[in-house]
Amino acid sequence: MNTCKATVRVLLAHRTYIIIYLVLMGIMMFTLSWSQITAATRTVADTYEPEKVNIAVIDRDSNRGGIAEGLCDYLSDSATLVELDDDSESLQHAVASNWTDLIVIIPRGYAADFLKAAQSGGDMPKVETVTSYTSGAGTIGGMNVNGFLSLTRIALIGRNVQIDDSELAAWYAQYAKSSAVTGQNGDWSQVMDGSSTFDLNELPEGTLSNLTTADVQSAAKRAARTAHDAKVNRPVVVENITTQDDQEASTANSAASGFGDTMKTAIYPLFLTLSVCVSLVARVFGAGELRRRLMASPSTASIGLKRMGVLCGFALLICVGYLFIALGLTAAAGANIASIPIDGVMMTFISICMFALMCTACGFMLGEFGASDTVANGFANVFGLLILFASGIAFPMSMMPDAMVTIAKLTPGWWYCTAIDNALGFGSATSGTDVGSWAVATSIVTLFAIALVCVGLAAGRFRHSRPNAVASTVTQLAEV
Numbered sequence: 001m002n003t004c005k006a007t008v009r010v011l012l013a014h015r016t017y018i019i020i021y022l023v024l025m026g027i028m029m030f031t032l033s034w035s036q037i038t039a040a041t042r043t044v045a046d047t048y049e050p051e052k053v054n055i056a057v058i059d060r061d062s063n064r065g066g067i068a069e070g071l072c073d074y075l076s077d078s079a080t081l082v083e084l085d086d087d088s089e090s091l092q093h094a095v096a097s098n099w100t101d102l103i104v105i106i107p108r109g110y111a112a113d114f115l116k117a118a119q120s121g122g123d124m125p126k127v128e129t130v131t132s133y134t135s136g137a138g139t140i141g142g143m144n145v146n147g148f149l150s151l152t153r154i155a156l157i158g159r160n161v162q163i164d165d166s167e168l169a170a171w172y173a174q175y176a177k178s179s180a181v182t183g184q185n186g187d188w189s190q191v192m193d194g195s196s197t198f199d200l201n202e203l204p205e206g207t208l209s210n211l212t213t214a215d216v217q218s219a220a221k222r223a224a225r226t227a228h229d230a231k232v233n234r235p236v237v238v239e240n241i242t243t244q245d246d247q248e249a250s251t252a253n254s255a256a257s258g259f260g261d262t263m264k265t266a267i268y269p270l271f272l273t274l275s276v277c278v279s280l281v282a283r284v285f286g287a288g289e290l291r292r293r294l295m296a297s298p299s300t301a302s303i304g305l306k307r308m309g310v311l312c313g314f315a316l317l318i319c320v321g322y323l324f325i326a327l328g329l330t331a332a333a334g335a336n337i338a339s340i341p342i343d344g345v346m347m348t349f350i351s352i353c354m355f356a357l358m359c360t361a362c363g364f365m366l367g368e369f370g371a372s373d374t375v376a377n378g379f380a381n382v383f384g385l386l387i388l389f390a391s392g393i394a395f396p397m398s399m400m401p402d403a404m405v406t407i408a409k410l411t412p413g414w415w416y417c418t419a420i421d422n423a424l425g426f427g428s429a430t431s432g433t434d435v436g437s438w439a440v441a442t443s444i445v446t447l448f449a450i451a452l453v454c455v456g457l458a459a460g461r462f463r464h465s466r467p468n469a470v471a472s473t474v475t476q477l478a479e480v
Contacts, residue, residue, distance in 0.1 A: 102141035107128060282368065392414065415444045
């Protein structure tokens with residue numbers, strides 16, 4: 001009983017490690033697990049709804065041709081229009097403070113230049129744009145602005161172009177004749193669809209004349225209407241057809257994977273806490289006069305067993321706490337924990353207990369080597385990170401090179417995660433719950449624990465058989 005109380009006192013004396021490694025590291029891992037669970041259970045919409053872009057339109061052409069009004073109407077569905085004064089201070093402040101994603105400036109005389117370009121067939125005049133420096137949203141907004149101007153030009157030309165009737169009749173007669181030769185019998189639709197005989201460059205040229213800003217305004221209104229036409233801008237909808245059995249299996253798998261992923265995150269805080277704390281307890285009981293008194297006691301073996309029993313009970317308490325917290329997080333995320341199989345939960349709990357035993361064995365080994373606080377913490381952090389990143393928690397195994405996968409299989413963390421996958425039937429378990437594969441993976445974790453205990457016993461045997469090599473030299477002076 002005194003040994004058990006002394007072990008507990010040593011753990012409480014080093015509670016800083018428990019707070020940092022178990023509590024704080026545990027909270028960090030629980031946070032990562034929570035984000036994964038909520039992302040997996042979040043409902044995904046069947047249609048894509050992009051976020052609206054903040055756009056400010058500065059009209060310096062007094063809405064001639066209805067360009068500014070049509071542009072604002074066109075952008076109203078895809079963007080949030082921001083009012084902005086047309087002065088240098090306001091424009092600079094909007095750009096510097098990222099008040100808008102895009103500033104569109106319609107210069108003076110733009111409608112007139114737009115009309116001339118349409119009549120002459122020249123390049124369309126450009127508006128001035130200033131995009132945000134923080135994201136690509138302004139670039140997307142600029143593409144929408146150019147789309148409106150292109151549609152306005154197409155509407156203007158298509159509605160007002162004039163083609164000479166005699167030239168059109170001559171062109172039609174020529175192609176109808178060639179179509180009859182090829183067996184199309186002069187059918188107009190077949191002439192239009194015949195890519196081998198129909199050439200757009202040979203169509204009669206049209207002319208634009210007597211265009212006014214009223215025509216531009218009418219074209220801008222027609223272009224703006226296309227943004228609100230549901231037949232033109234149809235949303236992409238994905239129809240999911242699932243049976244009742246598939247839906248229930250998906251729900252169960254979501255809950256099981258969320259619970260399993262949370263249990264996997266115990267690797268890092270569990271290894272840090274147990275390996276460091278067990279090492280410290282072993283070092284305290286094996287130091288100086290206390291060690292010599294224990295060695296002289298006739299119940300040395302029972303004292304060691306009691307000490308390890310307390311440490312194993314401490315590890316078991318952590319495992320139980322982690323199990324209930326994992327179930328609580330899964331339920332809080334909206335998953336149905338009742339769909340998780342009871343046998344899978346029990347197998348998962350056995351797996352984490354075996355992993356905790358391995359961590360305790362690692363701490364025992366460090367203690368038998370006589371590792372100091374600095375050495376124990378350094379080893380626990382370095383080897384703990386190796387186990388964490390090789391287990392597949394940080395990133396999927398499919399992203400690892402073959403050499404890294406081979407190294408991962410030499411660590412207990414990989415087999416611990418494999419055991420949980422096979423216990424709950426997700427992840428690397430391709431055929432659902434597999435008791436045989438789970439037993440193999442859990443047994444390998446247990447073998448790691450046995451191997452570490454054997455190494456620790458060998459190191460302790462070596463140190464105890466050569467006390468002069470590790471004990472400090474004592475000089476005694478005697479008076480004659």
